[in-house]
Amino acid sequence: MTGELRPAIEIRGVTKKFRLYTDRKTNLKEAITSRRRTRHEDFYALRDVTLDVALGKTFGLIGHNGSGKSTLLKLIAGIHRPTTGTVTAHGRVSAMLELGAGFHPELSGRDNVFLNGAILGMSRKQVAAAMDSIIEFSGLEEFIDTPVKVYSSGMYVRLGFAIAVNLDPEILIIDEVIAVGDEEFQRRCFDHLHGLRRRGVTIVLVSHSLGLVQTLCDEVAWLDRGELRDVGAAGHVTQAYLREVNEAELHGQNDATASDVFAESSRQGTHEIVITRVEFLGPDGREGNRLIAGENARFRIHYAAREPVERPVVGIGIYTENDTYVTGDHMRLHGLDIGTVTGDGYVDVEFDALGLNPGSYLVTAAITDWSLAHQYDLWDHAFELRVRPGAAPEYHGLVRLDAKWIATVRATR
Amino acid sequence: MVQLVQPTRWHAGLVGNFASRELKSRFKGSVLGWGWSLINPLATLAVYSLVFGFFLKFPPPVAGNGHLKNFSIYLFTALVLWNFFFAVVTGSMGALIGAGPLLRKIYFPPWTPIAGSAIAALAQTGIELGLLIVVYIAVGNISWTVVFVPILLALLVAFSLGLGFVLALLNAKLRDVNYLVQVGLNLLFYACPIIYPIAKVQEVVHNHPWARIYYWNPLTQFIEANRDVLYDLRAPSLGRMAYLTIVSLVVLFAGWAYFERGSRDVSEEL
Numbered sequence: 191m192t193g194e195l196r197p198a199i200e201i202r203g204v205t206k207k208f209r210l211y212t213d214r215k216t217n218l219k220e221a222i223t224s225r226r227r228t229r230h231e232d233f234y235a236l237r238d239v240t241l242d243v244a245l246g247k248t249f250g251l252i253g254h255n256g257s258g259k260s261t262l263l264k265l266i267a268g269i270h271r272p273t274t275g276t277v278t279a280h281g282r283v284s285a286m287l288e289l290g291a292g293f294h295p296e297l298s299g300r301d302n303v304f305l306n307g308a309i310l311g312m313s314r315k316q317v318a319a320a321m322d323s324i325i326e327f328s329g330l331e332e333f334i335d336t337p338v339k340v341y342s343s344g345m346y347v348r349l350g351f352a353i354a355v356n357l358d359p360e361i362l363i364i365d366e367v368i369a370v371g372d373e374e375f376q377r378r379c380f381d382h383l384h385g386l387r388r389r390g391v392t393i394v395l396v397s398h399s400l401g402l403v404q405t406l407c408d409e410v411a412w413l414d415r416g417e418l419r420d421v422g423a424a425g426h427v428t429q430a431y432l433r434e435v436n437e438a439e440l441h442g443q444n445d446a447t448a449s450d451v452f453a454e455s456s457r458q459g460t461h462e463i464v465i466t467r468v469e470f471l472g473p474d475g476r477e478g479n480r481l482i483a484g485e486n487a488r489f490r491i492h493y494a495a496r497e498p499v500e501r502p503v504v505g506i507g508i509y510t511e512n513d514t515y516v517t518g519d520h521m522r523l524h525g526l527d528i529g530t531v532t533g534d535g536y537v538d539v540e541f542d543a544l545g546l547n548p549g550s551y552l553v554t555a556a557i558t559d560w561s562l563a564h565q566y567d568l569w570d571h572a573f574e575l576r577v578r579p580g581a582a583p584e585y586h587g588l589v590r591l592d593a594k595w596i597a598t599v600r601a602t603r
Numbered sequence: 604m605v606q607l608v609q610p611t612r613w614h615a616g617l618v619g620n621f622a623s624r625e626l627k628s629r630f631k632g633s634v635l636g637w638g639w640s641l642i643n644p645l646a647t648l649a650v651y652s653l654v655f656g657f658f659l660k661f662p663p664p665v666a667g668n669g670h671l672k673n674f675s676i677y678l679f680t681a682l683v684l685w686n687f688f689f690a691v692v693t694g695s696m697g698a699l700i701g702a703g704p705l706l707r708k709i710y711f712p713p714w715t716p717i718a719g720s721a722i723a724a725l726a727q728t729g730i731e732l733g734l735l736i737v738v739y740i741a742v743g744n745i746s747w748t749v750v751f752v753p754i755l756l757a758l759l760v761a762f763s764l765g766l767g768f769v770l771a772l773l774n775a776k777l778r779d780v781n782y783l784v785q786v787g788l789n790l791l792f793y794a795c796p797i798i799y800p801i802a803k804v805q806e807v808v809h810n811h812p813w814a815r816i817y818y819w820n821p822l823t824q825f826i827e828a829n830r831d832v833l834y835d836l837r838a839p840s841l842g843r844m845a846y847l848t849i850v851s852l853v854v855l856f857a858g859w860a861y862f863e864r865g866s867r868d869v870s871e872e873l
Contacts, residue, residue: 268710296628308620311613
């Protein structure tokens, strides 16, 4: 048997049923007094899912919230057992499911690395050998011997990720975690993931960022309410998924907008004031996430303030699906000060002639204070924007600059 | 069915790490550090000695060397075993709950944190037993029977761990178990001849049928056996050793079997 042919992970007819207790009894009194009325509903997180993850491939899982992606990851990691069916992983699985959840707060970063290594089945010697690269990767040289309870959340994440990727995994499982951390760390994570790919590590990841999935993954599986809808080449499956999400929105079958699909995981902020909705209004003033290149367009950002908020600043950022930052703008740059706000309202950004060329974009929307330092709400890469071709015949690159061409032709006499 | 584990290096590494995690975090941040591991039991010993030995004048029997008659030593000989039993039973429940965040994150056998916490308790007991034996040597009350001590300790490990497995799993399903056990242990402490000589009980309820339960309590037997070999300097009776061996192994394997069956989905309960 050759290693090439055997899949790294075999998932065969997997169904996972959870019992949802309306009120789970964790104490004796309840267990005794309400014995007869034990209410539970069966909830199928996964239904009869069969798929193979090929050795050395990077595999993405996409789908709505609650579609069973995370459950499937937990089954692959062996944390839960399938109700029926089998999950077989050939190789040492390193999972990064919850950030730093495996750390003991009183112990130092170094001791926690040893503990995590032991869980992954590595000897003390092997962990010690990887220690330097873990410390370097996490950038925690000064803090590695302090108890992790004093770490910031960013430090937690960095150490957790550094452990997961540096302890020589054969199969790496990542659940929507790379989105955390600063730009520079994210870039290092991606570089490292590419490195692991080249070394033939099998990677399974869940992400709501379709751009990321398309860039990183060879193959993608699309889960819909616990059932496998489609599996295949990354571009093909993500496009099919996008198409359906857009259609569902157009037909209003779903109260979830396309925007919601990308949301949740990428949300940050203190939420005194929140962004409730972002609408993209086309030239006819109608909503829909399709705008037309070169024509009038408005981004309408709805907010709701839970308490009076002084001088909030609304800003947007536009990214390509491959995460190239196209442009960003905010109210303060234009001197727009709306004073103290309470309740809800909306802010429009209007473009006379939308300079984006046709394609798919991801929009980030944020509300900060006047100094821009404090984030009230941030929806990172959360809103999907489609730009359709307009009247102008030809487009090059990402954006069209508002340019004039002037020729000065000197004729010799 | 009872499934025997084949301890691999993976399991050994895990158990070792859980044990060291518990030991390292136990006295972190305290100035005296490991000093507390001796101060704690000695303080308890001092209180009991004062109340029961001095005020209430519980008479300790004469020891095996014919002249030693010391209540504190007599008491500590029993207290060492009790402390270990107590630490393993309560530690098991804490260890499984404490490993919850990890178990939800990645797979490893859920018995390993429990075994790790038992090893941490064993380290503490090792220190206490060492101190006790040093004291016995100092007062000149020591004999070959000391070789029974490791055997008794091994049996007690099996007994306590078996019970610990069951209680840890029950506690994961129903958090009341922890409190119930605390109450039970409080009662059990006085239901064992720890602070009083067993002779006192025999005087009062010699032939009462319920006294049987008292005598057949494995902890009573463990404590009496330890006093046999360390205080009275005689080998425990064959019947006592046979009883302890059988009970300990049955409890260990029954507890293990129950835990193995029940712990497969424990990550969903934590």
